[in-house]
Amino acid sequence: MPSVMLKKNPEGKLVFYVPKKDLEEVAESVEFDTAELWGGEVVLADGSKYYFEPITPPDFPITLRAKRVDSGED
Amino acid sequence: MAALTREETEALIQEVLEIYPEQAKKDRAKHLAINDQSLEKSNKCITSNRKSLPGVMTIRGCAYAGSKGVVWGPIKDMIHISHGPVGCGQYSRAGRRNYYVGTTGVNTFGTMNFTSDFTEKDIVFGGDKKLAKIITEIEALFPLHKGISIQSECPIGLIGDDIEAVAKKGNKEIGKPVVPVRCEGFRGVSQSLGHHIANDAIRDWVLENRDGDDSFPTTPYDVAVIGDYNIGGDAWASRTLLEEMGLRVVAQWSGDGTIAEIEKTPKVKLNLIHCYRSMNYIARHMEEKYKIPWIEYNFFGPTKIAESLRRIASHFDETIQAGAERVIARYESEYQAVIDKYKPRLEGKRVMLYIGGLRPRHVIGAYEDLGMEVVGTGYEFGHNDDYDRTIKEMGNATLLYDDVTGYEFEEFVKKVQPDLVGSGVKEKYIFQKMGVPFRQMHSWDYSGPYHGYDGFAIFARDMDMTINNPCWKQVKAPWKTDANSEAVKVAA
Numbered sequence: 001m002p003s004v005m006l007k008k009n010p011e012g013k014l015v016f017y018v019p020k021k022d023l024e025e026v027a028e029s030v031e032f033d034t035a036e037l038w039g040g041e042v043v044l045a046d047g048s049k050y051y052f053e054p055i056t057p058p059d060f061p062i063t064l065r066a067k068r069v070d071s072g073e074d
Numbered sequence: 075m076a077a078l079t080r081e082e083t084e085a086l087i088q089e090v091l092e093i094y095p096e097q098a099k100k101d102r103a104k105h106l107a108i109n110d111q112s113l114e115k116s117n118k119c120i121t122s123n124r125k126s127l128p129g130v131m132t133i134r135g136c137a138y139a140g141s142k143g144v145v146w147g148p149i150k151d152m153i154h155i156s157h158g159p160v161g162c163g164q165y166s167r168a169g170r171r172n173y174y175v176g177t178t179g180v181n182t183f184g185t186m187n188f189t190s191d192f193t194e195k196d197i198v199f200g201g202d203k204k205l206a207k208i209i210t211e212i213e214a215l216f217p218l219h220k221g222i223s224i225q226s227e228c229p230i231g232l233i234g235d236d237i238e239a240v241a242k243k244g245n246k247e248i249g250k251p252v253v254p255v256r257c258e259g260f261r262g263v264s265q266s267l268g269h270h271i272a273n274d275a276i277r278d279w280v281l282e283n284r285d286g287d288d289s290f291p292t293t294p295y296d297v298a299v300i301g302d303y304n305i306g307g308d309a310w311a312s313r314t315l316l317e318e319m320g321l322r323v324v325a326q327w328s329g330d331g332t333i334a335e336i337e338k339t340p341k342v343k344l345n346l347i348h349c350y351r352s353m354n355y356i357a358r359h360m361e362e363k364y365k366i367p368w369i370e371y372n373f374f375g376p377t378k379i380a381e382s383l384r385r386i387a388s389h390f391d392e393t394i395q396a397g398a399e400r401v402i403a404r405y406e407s408e409y410q411a412v413i414d415k416y417k418p419r420l421e422g423k424r425v426m427l428y429i430g431g432l433r434p435r436h437v438i439g440a441y442e443d444l445g446m447e448v449v450g451t452g453y454e455f456g457h458n459d460d461y462d463r464t465i466k467e468m469g470n471a472t473l474l475y476d477d478v479t480g481y482e483f484e485e486f487v488k489k490v491q492p493d494l495v496g497s498g499v500k501e502k503y504i505f506q507k508m509g510v511p512f513r514q515m516h517s518w519d520y521s522g523p524y525h526g527y528d529g530f531a532i533f534a535r536d537m538d539m540t541i542n543n544p545c546w547k548q549v550k551a552p553w554k555t556d557a558n559s560e561a562v563k564v565a566a
């Protein structure tokens with residue numbers, strides 16, 4: 001359950017940062033990203049997947065806990 | 075010597091690795107790489123931020139060095155107690171040349187060494203009482219100080235002293251911030267964790283001091299310079315440019331900085347990060363807590379300066395954007411003259427770097443402005459995100475080396491034969507004795523500043539006077555020069 005810092009980059013995409021791993025990656029897709037609900041499965045540009053408990057859309061930047069779904073290539 | 079091809083570089087790495095035992099070879103191989111600009115992520119080619127191998131000569135420092143030496147030390151109006159034995163503080167005292175204005179010993183304390191001077195007795199019975207006494211003494215002797223930080227050296231963590239309790243008591247007693255920092259040297263793999271610990275200590279003990287206090291009048295153009303340690307005056311050379319384009323620099327972290335500036339930083343509009351490695355943590359924290367965006371910039375060499383000024387300006391309105399253009403135009407004749415003068419003398423020269431936090435990638439642009447080429451670079455304590463940012467800056471098939479060992483670095487230099495090596499003081503004399511021109515790129519070899527347009531002129535002059543110094547021809551004994559040795563052979 002890594003803590004993940006999430007923010008929007010100037011292009012409006014979600015940037016994913018895991019401090020412990022120096023992982024800085026743009027999210028390719030977010031399962032739920034509507035006015036009511038945010039979260040679910042997030043796929044990063046490097047192919048790895050994380051899961052966030054769906055919540056009401058938070059105010060970015062914010063640190064949330066995520067579950068690792070699969071590690072992409074490695 | 076022409077640039078190496080991919081295959082040649084690969085062969086070179088293999089050759090250098092040959093000497094290690096099996097296990098060490100496997101480990102070190104992961105830290106040496108050939109740059110490939112097509113990669114997006116560095117973890118595909120290089121491993122970093124790992125424990126150094128026992129037995130090799132690493133060039134790294136400790137967590138205490140990262141906290142006391144880098145992040146906290148330059149905050150000039152605080153007294154930083156090197157808590158533990160005397161050596162750690164004394165041998166590193168004033169070595170980083172973080173310039174500041176003030177009267178040392180009265181209202182600023184940058185070049186002084188304060189230590190609790192642990193002896194056997196303190197290790198056996200604990201040093202908390204001694205620390206409390208030091209805090210009282212400091213208040214009596216240096217009443218104009220604005221706060222105290224306690225920088226733990228190795229023994230503190232080992233004997234389990236409760237410096238937090240002493241700090242809290244001290245804070246009540248003197249009514250100024252007293253910050254305990256758990257930066258014992260043995261923590262982490264390098265000084266990098268010390269930076270992080272120091273950032274966290276600022277976050278927990280200083281940053282929120284003025285939350286809810288709006289008495290500080292702000293403007294829409296307030297920025298903070300983060301991660302500029304004013305080495306040889308770097309922060310000053312940067313600050314003038316920012317001010318000239320119309321911004322107001324509220325805080326300097328931490329070169330020539332004060333604790334008041336740090337407390338005011340949560341009020342700024344934008345954080346400008348120069349050394350990403352040592353202070354990205356606090357910038358990310360402020361982004362989340364105070365919604366202050368941050369950007370990285372690079373003030374080495376006119377190309378990068380112009381790029382950075384424009385990028386910074388893009389976060390503000392037209393007045394600032396016009397200001398940035400005005401600044402670039404104003405200095406153009408100045409830096410063009412520098413390039414015209416030095417480029418012919420430096421064109422085509424090849425450089426190998428091995429430095430710390432930001433310079434292995436940041437100075438590349440400055441060398442390129444002078445027509446030089448960086449053919450190898452590496453970080454002492456970089457992380458993946460540093461190498462991510464380096465790949466695009468470096469040419470293809472150039473060498474990347476992480477936490478390079480003394481042996482590897484020497485071998486690389488022997489084979490690649492650069493015209494200049496830029497690294498630290500521990501490497502300086504080795505390479506100079508090998509007859510390779512060398513610049514000490516941590517504290518600018520007693521020169522500087524190198525940031526900003528003013529700094530670029532000094533940078534160019536220094537590189538020229540090092541590379542084109544006639545002394546390098548004298549390093550080899552006359553009977554050992556190639557032509558002569560041929561002659562000797564023929565005669566024999």
Ligand code: SF4
Pocket residue numbers: 136137138139162226227228229258259260
């Ligand atoms: S490793 Fe420990 S003893 Fe050595 S300088 Fe750092 S804090 Fe001091």
